[in-house]
Amino acid sequence: MEVIVHNYDTVIIGSGLAGLRAALETTATGSVAVLAKLYPTRCHSTAAQGGIAAALGNEEPDSPEWHFYDTVKGSDFLGDQDAIEVMCEDAVRTVVELEHMGVPFSRTPEGKIAQRRFGGHTREFGAAPVRRACYSADRTGHAIVFALYEQCMLKGVQFFSEFHVLDIVVEEGRCQGVIAMEIKTGKLHAFQAKATLVASGGYGRVFKTTSNALASTGDCLGMLFNRGLPLEDMEFFQFHPTGIYGLGILITEGARGEGGVLRNSKGERFMERYAPTIKDLAPRDMVSRAILTEIREGRGIDGRDYVYLDLTHVPRKNIEERLPEISSFCKIYLGIDPAEEPIPVLPTAHYAMGGIPTDVDGRVLRDEKGVTVEGLYAAGECACVSVHGANRLGCNSLLDTVVFGRRAGKAINKELNGLKQGSIKKELINQVFEEIDRLINSKGTEKIGKIRKQLQQKMMEHCSVFRTEEHLKMLIDELKDIKERYRDIGLKDTSGAFNTELLEAIELGHLITLSEVIAHSALRRTESRGAHYREDFPKRDDENWLKHTLAFKKSGAIEFAYKPVRITKFQPQERKY
Amino acid sequence: MKRYIFRIKRFNPETDQAPYWQNFEVKLEPMERLLDGLLRIKEEQDGSLTFRRSCAHGICGSCAMKINGRNRLACQTLIKDMPETVEIEPLEAYPVIKDLVVDMEPFFSKNEEVMPYLINNDPPPDRERLQSPDDQQRLVESITCIMCGSCTSACPVYWSDRQYLGPSALLKAFRFIFDTRDRATEERLKRIIHSHGLWRCHSIYNCVEVCPKEIDITSHIAALKRFALRNRLKP
Numbered sequence: 001m002e003v004i005v006h007n008y009d010t011v012i013i014g015s016g017l018a019g020l021r022a023a024l025e026t027t028a029t030g031s032v033a034v035l036a037k038l039y040p041t042r043c044h045s046t047a048a049q050g051g052i053a054a055a056l057g058n059e060e061p062d063s064p065e066w067h068f069y070d071t072v073k074g075s076d077f078l079g080d081q082d083a084i085e086v087m088c089e090d091a092v093r094t095v096v097e098l099e100h101m102g103v104p105f106s107r108t109p110e111g112k113i114a115q116r117r118f119g120g121h122t123r124e125f126g127a128a129p130v131r132r133a134c135y136s137a138d139r140t141g142h143a144i145v146f147a148l149y150e151q152c153m154l155k156g157v158q159f160f161s162e163f164h165v166l167d168i169v170v171e172e173g174r175c176q177g178v179i180a181m182e183i184k185t186g187k188l189h190a191f192q193a194k195a196t197l198v199a200s201g202g203y204g205r206v207f208k209t210t211s212n213a214l215a216s217t218g219d220c221l222g223m224l225f226n227r228g229l230p231l232e233d234m235e236f237f238q239f240h241p242t243g244i245y246g247l248g249i250l251i252t253e254g255a256r257g258e259g260g261v262l263r264n265s266k267g268e269r270f271m272e273r274y275a276p277t278i279k280d281l282a283p284r285d286m287v288s289r290a291i292l293t294e295i296r297e298g299r300g301i302d303g304r305d306y307v308y309l310d311l312t313h314v315p316r317k318n319i320e321e322r323l324p325e326i327s328s329f330c331k332i333y334l335g336i337d338p339a340e341e342p343i344p345v346l347p348t349a350h351y352a353m354g355g356i357p358t359d360v361d362g363r364v365l366r367d368e369k370g371v372t373v374e375g376l377y378a379a380g381e382c383a384c385v386s387v388h389g390a391n392r393l394g395c396n397s398l399l400d401t402v403v404f405g406r407r408a409g410k411a412i413n414k415e416l417n418g419l420k421q422g423s424i425k426k427e428l429i430n431q432v433f434e435e436i437d438r439l440i441n442s443k444g445t446e447k448i449g450k451i452r453k454q455l456q457q458k459m460m461e462h463c464s465v466f467r468t469e470e471h472l473k474m475l476i477d478e479l480k481d482i483k484e485r486y487r488d489i490g491l492k493d494t495s496g497a498f499n500t501e502l503l504e505a506i507e508l509g510h511l512i513t514l515s516e517v518i519a520h521s522a523l524r525r526t527e528s529r530g531a532h533y534r535e536d537f538p539k540r541d542d543e544n545w546l547k548h549t550l551a552f553k554k555s556g557a558i559e560f561a562y563k564p565v566r567i568t569k570f571q572p573q574e575r576k577y
Numbered sequence: 578m579k580r581y582i583f584r585i586k587r588f589n590p591e592t593d594q595a596p597y598w599q600n601f602e603v604k605l606e607p608m609e610r611l612l613d614g615l616l617r618i619k620e621e622q623d624g625s626l627t628f629r630r631s632c633a634h635g636i637c638g639s640c641a642m643k644i645n646g647r648n649r650l651a652c653q654t655l656i657k658d659m660p661e662t663v664e665i666e667p668l669e670a671y672p673v674i675k676d677l678v679v680d681m682e683p684f685f686s687k688n689e690e691v692m693p694y695l696i697n698n699d700p701p702p703d704r705e706r707l708q709s710p711d712d713q714q715r716l717v718e719s720i721t722c723i724m725c726g727s728c729t730s731a732c733p734v735y736w737s738d739r740q741y742l743g744p745s746a747l748l749k750a751f752r753f754i755f756d757t758r759d760r761a762t763e764e765r766l767k768r769i770i771h772s773h774g775l776w777r778c779h780s781i782y783n784c785v786e787v788c789p790k791e792i793d794i795t796s797h798i799a800a801l802k803r804f805a806l807r808n809r810l811k812p
Contacts, residue, residue, distance in 0.1 A: 038629075039681060041724055042637040099705040102695025102758065104713060104720050111707035136720070142636060143720060150694035184674055213631040246608075249634045321714075328791075329634060332653055333608070449620025493625035495591045498675040501624040 003429050004182075004189045007421060008033045010412055011178050011193040013165050013220055015040035017141070017398060018380025018405035019199035020148035022362075023157045025409025026195075029416055033191060035163040035180055037215060037503075040149050044201055044213040045401065048141025049325060050118060050254035051133030052098075052402070053395035054091035058112040059131040064088045066123055067132065069570055071396060074120040074283045075389025076530035076540065077572040078233070078548070078565055083360045083385045085568065087396075090403050095134050098402065103147040105136050106322065116322070117257035120283040120393040126577070129257075129281045133395045138252050138325045141398060163189065164503050166432050168196065168220060169424050170227050174374035175364075176422030179432050183503070186496030188436075190429055194419035195375050195412040198224070198356060198364075199405060202381040205507075206515050207349035207464065208456040211243055211250035221382055222510030224356060225517065229366055229373065230550040230561070232384040233354035234514070235522035235532045238392055239465050241287035243348025245306040247333055251326050251345060253394040255338075256280045258318055260311040262291065263342065264299035270307075275577035282577045285391040285531045288347040288465050301344065308342035347465055351392055353531065354521075355384040357550065362408025368550050368563040375419050379408040386548065389565075390530020439505050444488035448505050451485050455508075458482070459515055463522060468535045472523040479516050486512055517551045520558045525549065542572050578604040581656060583614055585626070586666040587676050596673070601626075607657035612640055615651060615665075628677040635789060638725035641668055642677050648727035648787040668730040670739075683739065684726045687746040691768050695753060696761035712757045718792045719752035728784035728794055740773040744784035744794045747775060751797045754804065766805060775801055 009030030012019045019034055026032050036043065055062040067088040072079055099105055099113060106114040115131040123130040136143035152159075162183040169176040177192040203218025204210035225231050241262070242251040256262075261269045261280050274290040275282035282290075295305050311319060316339045319327055323338075330338045356378040357365040363372040380401040387400055462475035486508065493501040527541035528534050547562040581603055588596040601622055603614045612633055619626045629639040633652045640651040643666040645659065671679035697706075722745060729735050729743035742750075750769045753759045769775045775798065784794040 038631055038637070038639065039685070039724075042631055042639050044632065044637070046723075047632050047634070047636050096703070096705050100697075100701045102756070104716050104756070105705070107708055107710045107713045109710060111709050113705050114710075137717065139636075139721065142723070146720070147695070153689065154694040154696075184680075213637060214633060215631045247634075325636070332635070332655070447620065447624070449616075449624075453620070491624055493627075495589055495625070495675075497590055498627050498678050500627050501619070 002187060004187060006033065006189060006191045008191060008193050009416055010195045010197065011035065011191045012197045012199060013178060014043070014199035014201055014380070015149070015159065016043035016045035016199060016201050016380060017144060017148065017401035019197070020145065020152055021402045021405030022197050022199060022379060022409040023152050024148065024155060025406050026412050027155045027157050029413040033158050033160055035160045035165060035178065035191065037162065037164045039161045040159055041145055043145060044216050046142045046145045047211070047213065047250065048398055049138040049250060049252035050257065051116065051135035051140050051395045052095060052144065052398035053118065053121060053132050053393070054095040054134055054399065055088070055132055056092055056095060056113060056115060056134065058108055059115045060123070062123060062130050062132055064091060066125060066130065067091060067121070069125050070121050071387065071393055072570045073126070073575060074391055074393040076391055076575055077546065078386070078389030078529060080386050080566040081568040081570065082566050083387050086360050087387050087399060087403050091399055094399065094402050098144060098147065101147050101151050103136065103144050105134055116254060117281055118394045119253045119256070119281045119287065121395070122278065126277065129278050133254065133257060135254065137321065138254055138323045144398060165220060166506070167428070168198065168223050168227070169422070169428060170224070170229065170373060170376065175376035176424050179424065179429060183498055186499060188429060188433060190424045192422040192424055193375070194416055194421055195377060197362065197408055197412065198378040198382055199380045200382045202352045203511070203514050204349045204352070206456065206459050206511050206518065208460040209243060209248040209346070210349035211240055211248055212349065217507040217511055218382070218514050219507060219510045221356060222513040225513060225553055228553060229364065230357055230552050231354060231517055232357040233386060233549050234517045234551060235525050235549060236353035236390050236530055237349060237518065238284055238351040238353060238531045239288040239347040240350035241284055241291055241347050242309050242345040244329065244333055245344035245346050248348035249329055249333060250348065250350065251309060251329070251343060252323070253284070255309060255311060255323055255326060258322055259314045260309055262287070263308045263310050264294045265301050265303065266299060270294050270299070278577045283391055283393060286577065289533060291347055292465050306344045306346045309345045310342040311338045312340060312342060314339070349464065351397060352381055353384070353386070353388040353390065353392055355382045358383045358385055360385060360407065361411035362404055363411060368561040375422065377408045377412060379404040390532060436502065440491060440494055440499070440502055442489055442491055444490040446485045446489045448489050448501070448508050451482060451489070452508050452511065455482050455511060455515060463519055466533055466535050467522055469523065472519055475519045476523070479512065479519060483512055517558060521549050521551050524560060546572065578606060580604055580661070581614065581659070582662040583618060584662055584664045585676070588673055589675055605656045607655070609656050610652050611644060611654040611656055611659065611663065612651035614656060627675045636723060638723035641725035641727045642666065643668055648731050650725060650789045653789050668726055670730050670736055671726065681726055684729055684745070687729070687742050688724070688749055690742060691746050691750040692761060692765050693749045693753065695756060695759050697758055698760065706758050708757050715755055716752055719748050719797055721790045721792055722748055723790060725789060727787045727789060731783040731787045733781055733783065734777050734779060738773060738777065741777050742769060742774050744778070744798065747778065747798050747801060748792065748794050751801050754801065766808065769801070770805060775805060
């Protein structure tokens with residue numbers, strides 16, 4: 001069996017914002033390889049629309065401290081405040097640096113970076129919404145991805161496009177590197193590295209309705225979990241309030257930042273009842289629950305399961321200049337002009353607050369005590385620092401990726417000299433090869449597409465915005481059945497080159513693993529906090545649950561440990577908007 | 578639900594001597610995407626059907642293919658706008674890897690030739706570099722490009738000259754040459770003014786016809802030509 005071996009100082013998995021920013025940083029000190037399962041600019045960061053948060057104060061007074069407070073409160077006090085402070089204090093520098101790298105931000109009349117309102121971002125500790133989101137129309141993620149990718153090209157970062165990571169090798173107490181498949185040929189490659197950074201993004205594809213790309217399957221989280229490393233706070237999954245009805249395609253919160261409002265069947269601006277001060281710009285967990293409550297109480301449009309996002313009062317020029325992409329989505333997928341007609345929307349699975357536990361410099365933690373894994377780093381959506389706690393604020397994800405991607409890169413630079421070159425044993429490569437061989441030749445009766453559909457459907461039914469013990473237990477039973485079915489899959493494509501059926505089968509395995517972790521973590525947490533809402537425990541319970549969940553795989557079962565939240569400045573209080 | 582025939586050009590390099598057409602029957606709701614049809618075929622009928630896809634809403638650029646003779650994104654094509662039989666082929670002019678998957682390297686490598694990165698070695702100010710809203714607006718179409726490859730694949734000049742930079746790379750050159758913050762205009766003009774560069778564009782407009790982001794690429798190339806003339810930088 002042929003394998004191609006590479007040696008790099010740093011290997012980065014993922015070409016989204018976190019991976020690209022880390023690559024730019026590490027290229028200064030050594031050789032860097034970026035592995036991406038798509039072409040680099042096809043990463044899902046590119047779909048981020050509304051903006052990146054920074055208290056530039058370009059449009060009105062703002063301060064990093066207000067941003068810090070809003071993020072803590074938005075996280076329902078589960079975010080680690082030392083990390084949040086690091087992020088918010090670094091936000092202005094980060095955005096200015098991105099501008100210098102060429103990001104084509106929209107501008108104020110004076111030529112500064114334009115800013116708009118976004119959910120949960122306020123002035124003076126909750127007094128009123130503030131313009132903190134720096135944007136490039138509603139294609140901010142796309143604009144930043146391209147600028148960072150282009151700077152990486154300038155710096156000579158080496159990209160391995162369409163390389164699908166199959167294993168992250170953590171052995172002898174450290175990370176040795178990565179085994180990946182070159183999709184075009186089906187050949188296996190071993191990337192031995194001193195430092196490995198996981199920046200592989202989210203896993204919204206565990207749910208039926210999601211804004212996430214088909215590639216967002218959380219493979220790397222599944223691999224690390226299977227290797228005995230913990231996953232943190234996996235019960236917290238954000239549903240974005242405004243997905244296009246039926247499709248889940250994201251309509252940016254910037255639409256409400258520009259003046260859009262949500263309306264029920266009576267035409268009522270119902271968010272006034274749920275968040276009297278900041279109304280439609282309340283945090284996403286609250287708005288999603290409000291929408292589904294309206295629908296449950298019979299006030300969905302025409303008694304159906306959606307509400308309207310109304311932009312018809314927003315000046316057409318503002319829509320055309322600041323929200324062109326979502327306007328185009330509305331025209332293409334709904335046949336409507338949002339300046340003339342309201343948009344039918346429903347919450348859509350959007351963002352994983354949980355993930356691979358790390359410290360503020362991206363070092364991956366192996367336990368609740370904070371012991372790190374030598375040579376292994378993580379940043380971006382796949383990681384859990386945790387700056388988002390139980391609920392992320394809009395525009396903080398792009399900030400998170402760039403701030404912590406850079407910090408992870410800096411930590412790698414500092415530690416590289418003390419790290420030995422990784423070494424991947426032949427037996428491990430053989431194991432991966434055998435597993436691939438087994439999958440390609442599997443002749444079972446089940447089709448992966450059908451199992452995936454069942455999984456996504458059940459996760460949506462039992463584990464989305466509203467959860468109960470009864471439903472979570474039903475889900476856990478269903479997942480057992482799904483796992484059984486997965487053992488009996490059959491593949492049709494037996495070829496080596498570009499075998500996407502094989503890759504989908506591998507991805508499905510990870511989706512099932514992550515679903516189990518989410519379901520069990522959610523069942524254990526008997527309180528409601530942020531995006532995790534238990535109808536049987538509707539109150540937040542700081543006495544028992546002001547702590548992070550860590551899920552481990554131990555002898556085939558999932559075990560749990562917990563660690564305290566780091567609270568520095570803002571004591572938990574009731575969360576009202 | 579309505580029945581459609583997807584007539585798909587297939588090729589597996591490991592088993593096929595030449596590409597062949599295969600018909601699939603698939604049922605779709607009018608507002609579903611052509612991509613939904615392809616996914617359904619892969620899920621339910623033939624797992625070996627191979628195509629790229631990711632975001633499924635026209636921003637990642639993965640699923641560009643030739644649909645009824647015209648380059649489109651499968652995720653942005655609603656089935657209600659299609660006839661009952663839909664012919665689906667890989668993008669033209671790029672080497673086919675398997676079924677609807679083509680080798681995009683020739684396309685991306687053109688991009689690299691135009692120095693596709695902002696260059697400004699002036700000492701950076703403490704805050705952002707200023708740029709007027711009008712100057713920023715001028716870039717808007719060119720920064721909207723998702724690099725799906727539809728334009729270059731549809732360009733007759735590229736068909737006859739595979740060394741031609743092509744519309745996408747020229748659009749990228751525009752994006753930086755007309756960015757008031759960039760300082761490498763001269764060097765970049767040299768990179769696009771050669772016998773396979775800017776002046777090979779004959780304003781055929783195929784690129785504009787097929788661009789899924791509705792970018793008026795040809796007018797951007799024309800602006801580059803006017804700019805080059807003013808700078809007396811003819812080949």
